Amino acid sequence: MSLTSLKDSGTMSTRTNKTQPYIVTKPYHMFTESRRGKERRGSKREEHKNNLERLADWTLRRGYCEQVRLVRSNPPSQELEQTYQEAYQVYLKYQMAVHGDSAEKCTLHQYTRFLVKSPLKVNCQPKPATMGWNFLVVLVAVASPEFKRSADESYALFVRYQFHVHQEKDDKWTYPAFEEFLVDSPLAPWQPRGGPPQGYGSFHQQYWLSGRLVAVGVIDILPCCISSVYFYYDPDLGHLSLGTYASLRELALTQSLYHHAPSLQYYYMGFYIQTCPKMRYKAGYTPSFLLCPETYQWFPVEACRPKLEVNKYCRFNDDLAATDSDSELNINEVLVLRRHVAMPYFLYASKYQLEPEDLREVEQYARLVGMSCARRMLLVRN
Template sequence: MWSHTMTVQDYQDLIDRGWRRSGKYVYKPLMNKTCCPQYTIRCHALNFHPSKTHKKTLKKVNRFLSKGEMPVEKHDEGREGEPMESVHEEGVQPPPQDPLKIDHSDVQDISPSPDTDTANSAAPTTPRDDAEKTTAVTPKPGKGADPNRPLCRKAKDLRKERRLQKEQQKQQEAVSSSVNPSPAKSSSNQPKSLEEFITESLPNDPLHRLEFKRFLCDSPLEAEMAPDGPDVGYGSFHQQYWLDGRIVAVGVLDILPFCVSSVYLYYHPDFSSLSLGTYSALREIAFTRQLQQQSPKLSFYYLGFYVHSCPKMRYKGQYRPSDLLCPESYTWVPIERCIPRLDISAYSRLNENARAGDAHALKKLGRVLVLHRRTVMPYAAYARKRKGSNDEKEVEQYASLVGQTCAERILLYRA
């Protein structure tokens, strides 16, 4: 449907029923009919802990900011978050690729074997030359193992020994701290927060300076300020990434009563090796945590749709803890419980409780609000006025998809 204008609460309720927007176009996949079911996914921003790949991305960006080290792109590196750079989120086409760019998956890496004479590898040889070399050179008799060197050990045994040494060291530190308690050491055992990883290793005068600016952008969502809301207010924003005074990326965000919803991101291709898609998602999660301090009910980060049947789109499930929206009960289910079901079938009812139903299911079609000839009226009055209007099935489908609550708030235009 096309949205001329919409309150942030209306859109919050819609995305909690599987809707998304692309500009002013608002749409909802029919999950049991589409070939690739798209499940709404949200991350618990307050409990989020970055994975190893996330930490690697943050360190990579920080090295660039502090020292100017631009990483070399690799085909198999950063797979966890790379797709977000082109599909973060709906309705946005990825930028055209350089026609001269080589797909590294088609290039074989041929390395010299240990037996290859690398000094003469460029000189052509014949079978006869090879035969002469093998007959002319006679190997020297071996001396056997050096008794002065330690015996070779399995890597598994070495790791086990190091782990035991670390545990013993921790126990010794615990004993010494109990005798001479030190407040500084107690905090060192706590895992670093996302914010600490973002600013880690950044000096006071880094080589590059990254800044963020936010501006309201064109959207059907009405900008709104609330006493218990964030200082920036609710609505749609452009979050601009400025590097040394040059804009390098723009993320479009919807700030709603209960969440920050990521719409999409676009960035300068010169900085693609920095994995800005992954980096921007981490910054947006940190931004959600910042807003939650101002508005306690705003605690989720929505990443759009999770498509389990498409391997390239599964990366969104690695921003955990996260939930998927059940397409039948419209309740949230932890993703760990959903994946076994989705491995069996692309479409699945995610809520295991068969009695759990849609709390906002359509019950009274006559109470659906419509806008007809500049007049707001319930559908029952509109149908009487039109004397048996033939659009009942269409209105009923609309109301069942948006739910009874939204259907009694949103005005459905009727010509």
């Protein structure tokens, strides 16, 4: 018996004067069958199941590949025309072996009239504007031959984007300026064992539509995260929300690379400016976190946005006693590079006569990057 409760279709009960759920009951005989019929159906199902298993086993043992295709017969598709004779031969064998028909009866003309031609008129042709389109996403390293082959097209797309979206003049962005901004990178390519297949470094994720470059996402693949550097696209396709799509693709890339390098588990979207409409979209991806500019701890973006509505700059950590655990400076341990020689700052200061400004610059640098990084990175000094 099938009982369906329509909770929103209440009726007033004359007995209780309260709203009761409306019950629909279907007749019992519609869902029953004789025991003999049930057994017969069960045996048929079991027979079909066994036949399918035998077919699968037969194809596997002979190294065949089983493939099922759905092809349009009217109007005839290219796939149908390519296999027309083969399909007819199968039909001919079937009719002769199963139904006892003669070969003279089962002609190609009869097959076409019987199973191909149809009175149904369906317009299955795609619109001319979308006919033959294909979409391709390619990840290329900035120093690779693949990138160099598409560099001119990528540069032209960037200039168009800057002109139409940011209203910047064409002459501002020469090719060397484009290279300095989005191609040249301080990250050296690194492909260690246990890392992602393409290694670490700077990449362009290119989006191609029917052989035309329509968008580029500039990213850095780092040991702990993928960092989104910049994104530009064809202004004519602005209605497609390609920036949102690219962010989702980069998130998917992060998830994919995590399986190769488990330490790579974050997607870094860069700076967030509450008052900038072009950046506020970043808060729509959840869960997301913002970095406190004073304690360098991460906080949910939902808790940070009300504070940013009040002040453009604010501390996200409500604990006023909390400080940056890496803020205690020891200037002597900062690593510097002078004339291709690396040394700690105390040795650098003892070897060269320094101006007071030099000390202030190094202190500012150490405060910005933190001592854990200052002990591992090299600060170049002239």
